[in-house]
Amino acid sequence: MSNFINSLLYGFTNILSVGPEEPKEGDSAGCGSEQGCCKDQPKVKQACQNEAADACCSSSSEPKQNTGCCSSSSEPKQETGCCKDNTVKSETKDTCCQSSDTGKEACACEGEKEPVVIDHLKIIFSTLTGTAKTMASEIENKIRQNDRVTVNKVDIMDITEYDNDNLLQETAICVFILSTYNVEGPLDWFSNWLHDLRYDFRVDRDALKKLRYSVCGLGDSAYGDEFNVAAANIDKWLGRLGATRIYPLGECDKNADQKGQFDTWSNGFVSELEDKQCLEFSPTDISYQSDEEEDEASGEENGEIDIEGSGDEMVDLEDMGNMASKIKAAKARRAEEEEDYENSKAKAKRMIGVDDNKPREKASAPQAREMVSPMIMKNLTKQGYKVIGTHSGVKICRWTKSALRGRGFCYKHAFYGIQSHLCMETTPSLACANKCVFCWRHHTNPVGTTWRWKVDDPQFILDGAMENHYKMIKQLKGVPGVKAERFQEAFTIRHCALSLVGEPIFYPHINDFVTMLHKKRISSFLVTNAQFPDKIAEMVPITQLYVSVDAATKETLKKIDRPLFRDFWERFLNCLEQLALKGQRTVYRMTLVKGHNTAEIDGYVELIRRGKPSFIEVKGVTYCGYSGASDLTMANVPFHVEVIDFCQKLVSKLGGDYEISAEHAHSCSLLIAHKDFKVDGVWHTHIDYNKFFELVESGKPFNSLDYMAKTPEWALHGHEAAGFDPEETRFYRKNRKVVAAPENPDINA
Template sequence: MSELVNNIISGFKNIVSFGSEEASSNANSGCCGGNSDGQTACCNSGSAPKDAESGGCQVNESGCACSSSNEPSNIDHVKIFYSTLTGTAKKFAEQLETQLNSNPGNVNIEKVTVMDIVDYDNDDFMAETAVCLFILSSYNVEGPLDWFSKWTQDLRYDWRVDRLSLQKIRFAVCGLGDSEYGEEFNAASADIDKWFGQLGASRIYPLGSCDKSADQQAQFNSWVSGFISELQDAHSLEFHPSNIAYDSDDEGEEVDDGELNKDIGAGDDNLSGDEMVDVEDMGKMASKIRAAKVNRAEEEEAYDNGKSRAKRSIGNTAEPTAAPVPRDMVSPMLHKNLTKQGYKIVGSHSGVKICRWTKAALRGRGFCYKHSFYGIQSHLCSESTPSLACANKCVFCWRHHTNPVGKTWRWKVDDPEFIVQGVLENHYKMIKQLKGVPGVKAERFQEAFDVKHCALSLVGEPIFYPHINEFIKKLHERRISTFLVTNAQFPEKIAELEQVTQLYVSVDASTKESLKKIDRPLFRDFWERFLSSLDSLATKGQRTVFRLTLVKDYNTDELANYVELIRRGRPSFIEIKGVTYCGYSGASNLTMANVPYHTEVIEFCRKLVEAIGGGYELAAEHAHSCSILIASTDFKIDGEWYTHIDYPKFFELLESGKPFNSLDYVAKTPSWALFGAPEAGFDPNETRFYRKGKNPNQDTTTEVAVAV
């Protein structure tokens, strides 16, 4: 397959010029704004550039991983195809022609042609090499688009046709329609966009969807603006035959998240490419589980070899020894493992990753529990950490303990500004690579390049980072809110921590024995540290959360002890979630039998609230994540819940320099997010998709999308 990809790219590299020797110039320029002397900052920060092997700024075959080319994009020919009933699509196509003929920005276009789709011989698409743009009107009546749509569908499902038959095409589709037609709104345009991708064509920009019942002209202008911005990056015009991996052979056209990860760093042999695996997906995990066993065996062998080293020097030790030189936290082997799991490594000890909910949000398929509980939209959220190291080896660790562990910081320390810039640039790079996924909404794609929230909960212990306060300040200066999660083993760091938007403590067990069994901490005084952390939390005066992960047969029978911990830490909220089974890791003996049902989580929450005896109530839920939010009644104002956050108000209060508390920046919880609501925490403005046979509202022999 790799030979085929290389042949395709070399066969068409003469179509688009990407500037002279760009890759080598990037690699030699320090990375992201460096000079030829290699002494300037990496990613425009104050830190010196680092090479890929040292875990610093990553350099790939195209140069620096977080850079974009300043060289102009040269395009020989752009063809704009339109299909119209009332003339709107033709008008929009001509507007686009005018804009492209002006060679906007960093793009040089030799020729632009506009034509009606009915005047073009469809079979010529098999040999077409121009950049093809489709402005297509579709309604629920017969129209000029029908023939082209039927031809594309036949081409896609004809077993005699090569699945790479349209591999020479780079394309983008913008649909025009009327949302009053419900499920038929822009359906033909969406199908054509999907089928072109499945036939090997390279998608330049996500599908546009312009509604006649709204401001269609403004929506089209927004789509064109985003499309032209993509053209200004020469890499957007490269051929990517691998895009066909995004499209399933399944008639239901459901795209597997594992396949989505292939283009952003996760490998086929990676078991934990996403942080959540639905129960119905476990049948697909057999090969990944086998690979995980092999990987784990290699890791355990390396660990055993490390243990065999002498613990003390032998012989004459009178001579003073040199101070140990700090090393990179991310070793080459660790870098390989984390990259396989979809991480982007920043510097020597930080990381960022796209979560499954970001991908779902980009496709309009819902948001994670933080949207239901606190009003965060997943496509505007970056999941990251400034420290991949941790002081625990939890049995339910999503990453199967591929991250390092330690009780003290013994590694190199990167500059906070360097980490923030590296996190954002790598996050945006991964977002950009999702533009070829069918179903990605153009407006969400554009919005995703303005991160509004940072979840410091990826892996490891973020509060372990020596400059955590400076790091958080750098995020707040960009008006990026922060949710920081700690494992409650560094109480002094909690006490020193300055204002964050919301502070979490993982409360995985309620007794010393069960905490040791579940978290497997490194510290001998782990229980004393845990209790001291809860005491520090109670004095913070800001929004605080207990995060409880229920593991059946491990910690579900400790109700009374949890009550004592809640009274001690006095959190604003208590998030209770059933553990997610992440497959075999070789590091724990958890099975699907340890995963509680949502009804079991609800029952535990009811009993917990009753045992607390007042001051807390069930406030919200997100059934898809098997999550319940218990909130302090302080956030129930005039009989209505205010668990959401007024983010602009938070930054206004922060910038004022005046003291404020958790009730000063609350926002009302929407009705669909409340506990017991029929939507069960799923935003009704989103579209819920079911896999085959999983839709409770339809015949199990078909797979359809329904709005919940």
């Protein structure tokens, strides 16, 4: 108390005798009321001018003890860290000093994030030779060295020391590093316990809902089917008991670079901890399902002839009435919008009651509206779309899910060398000029012949598409069977399929959009419905340009595509002629609808000679369920042998310029290629993507033969693999019935 009085008197005496001292150059405006520091002054309580409680002076050699720090201090700020620019970046943070380089993990500087605080993390290992224990220590070091993650407590323990019953109330994040051997080991008891727990009727299906976990298996592929089987089972049972999977299962092979594989997995896991959302409890419904239900949820039925994810169209029987009414309401709303637009274009020649001799104010042009109405937004969102801005969308294909689980790729992998988990499926225009009978979206998307909506910036669309694509990929981390290495690879998009619903080439800035893709080294496959010939003529070079050729005659095209243009047939033929003038790879996409367009082989031959495509994709139609918009049934879906028969007849009439090159039986699809792509008797239907980007960047003219690559043998027509990559794992549903095709199919039936 006496010290305080003496200090107060000393300060009061200085004020009376000298007056307030002006701050010198280089000093701060003042000092804190408790632990402030002023130049050439002792650290006592003072009443300096214009200073908050956390200020510090440039000449002080001691850091402020609470929140401040001085520029000459080499110690980090104790609570909030120091920034380099000496500016307040957040209202909730204090002023930082210039000279401190440490403590950045707690700084609220612009562009930096708060560290993720984890209360408790357990690393549980199972080992016979000590490898798993060593790797458990390694991952602990990586977590502690990560500046963006703060873990209050880390425990490393042998699984034999862990009480299984504690798992039911476990709230810590658990990392399992588990070795699998083909002999009895310490892991067997834990694995069997989880299996019994999963099928115990007395235990809730979400018994482990408080648990957040990740599993990495260590094994030897020399054991064949038993490779990492225990780790895979534990990962599966934990998920099905309601636990939240933070990161996909890791599989490290002792027969390969096991250490390198573990480093890749552990780095990915530690990076995932930096995201607070990934630590939230969010068990997926798929975790609670059986093997059969899992594949229904993800849409992966190998017996189905489905490429674009029509499994998302499945609805419960009791919901069919509601779905039909919604489709009807959407169509009525669209008709009203189009009628309003047409009426807005009609202008009165003379306004009644207005003197023609007086100048009239010019009528303002009608305001452009958004393409996606609330009803369309609701329908597309329910179908799995992420709508971007006012007229664009992105969606995860079911083949992306299949590729992430190592269960095979789509037909583009067999035909052109594209891996589905590296592919983004998007469209910059949800509107279309056709109403095809086999439309995947049952005509709930907008239609039109001219662009009358607002126009979004192409960079905005691309950024939004990539962001939403990555978000949807991240949501798949909890799906059983997702491979960690492919999960990581999926966050680098290498290909963009501009298809989905709508007409991508309809977008006014499609050239700018495609150019941005190529600058990011993302290849482009663009599909058009052959109604905009001028747009095709104006297109910049793209990796591969598709035209849908759904019929060979005017009458059949009108019946199948149901185009909006009155001169649709002339536009269709003009598009094919423009295609012949393009120097890059071009493709006819032909969808066979049995009973509609399979008998017009001579007509298709004439269209092929007109457009001279590089390739012809022939695919059986995918039945997407009854919608009231068409009369298609499963009877209109051809068998794969029927598609082969059609292709053989078509090739035989093309005069030897084309041959069947590849197939993908799973998709009921074949590829007919021009013989220019058969070099020395070897097919080169795949694409050298790096070469393509080099050619685009050079700015020099080039053609489709300049960036072709060899087709693997397993993708060739007639090979026993039938287009399924042998390095993938073919998955069949339990008790799946295989329906044999007729011995002598009548393609015209």
